[in-house]
Amino acid sequence: MELIFIRHGQGEHTMDMPKSLQHCDPALTSLGRDQARLLKDQFLLNEKDIIIISPTRRTLETALIFCGNSNCRMVVSPLVSPRMFPIHPHKKTLPCDRILELDRIKNEYPDLEYDDKGNSMELWEIGINTMDERTFEILARGFLSKCKTVDNGRVFIVSHDGTITSYHQLITGGILSREDFPKETEWIQFRY
Template identity: 55%
Template sequence: MELVFIRHGQGEHTLDSPYSLHISDPALTKEGIIQAKTLRKQFPLSQTDVIIISPSRRTLQTVKFWSEGIECRKIVSPLVSPRMFPQKSNGKTLLCDKLFSKEQIKDEFSDCEIEENISNIYWSNGINTVSEQEFKVIAEKFLKWCKQTCKNRIYVVSHDGTITSYRQFISGKKLSRNDFPKETGWIKINY
């Protein structure tokens, strides 16, 4: 199975960091929308494609602009929600990383499925501050679910820290913030 991790397009929360990280529910900027539409050329989608999406406005918008006009399968999962990297034992979730509720997703992104077979604790809190040990369990569960969901390729639209956490887990190599993908940057991994 091929996993293609894609970071969301430029979000409002990245324009004046660290101050803008306290923006609640940041959307894509105009540049972020252009970046998302550019994904159409890099990764043309078909009806057989599967995209797993973090439950945040900027990731959902990235997929909306990328997949416009294509009725592919879009599944929202908190197992790819924002994750701080490297993990800090006393870290707190910033306002910009607050998750959409299932109801918000249904209202604003009705063409997306919601992954229901996940504990409500992850729908409430996400994976941002879970310990490394708990993340390993989550990662194993998520990757097993991916293999059951699609045998060929799955796109995962997520966040820099989350993507790097999964990459580190899969590769077994120590990574750093220098390994973060840029906006709409992508990483292919055969798993």
């Protein structure tokens, strides 16, 4: 099984930092949309592939552009929502990293699937951003185990730099830093 983490395209929240980090619900910029279109040339998707998406506008937009007209499954999950890296559990989530409400996503994106059966509503409300490391590891290991059950397809995860780095560190057992953050629409691939 191939597991491919992709960072979203350039978002509006990166245009005038640090002030723009206070922007709620940032979308992709025109450059971000172009970056997402380029992903289609990197990976030819098919109906066996699955894209798991963080519940933020910029990741949803990236995934929808990337998916294009392919018949792959698309699932929104709070287990790949924004995550602070390194973790500062006493800090608050920045406005740009607040996840969209489940009902709002379902209303705006009715054709997507939702990983809302085994996850608590609290997880859909606050995500994993400031979750303590031990709780994150338990949930992340369960999520990765579920990903391994995908037969004959690839699992693409469209997420955020800190989230991808947190999963990368968990998978490899290495010690990573912010220097290891993927750039916009950059990906990291693992084989199981």
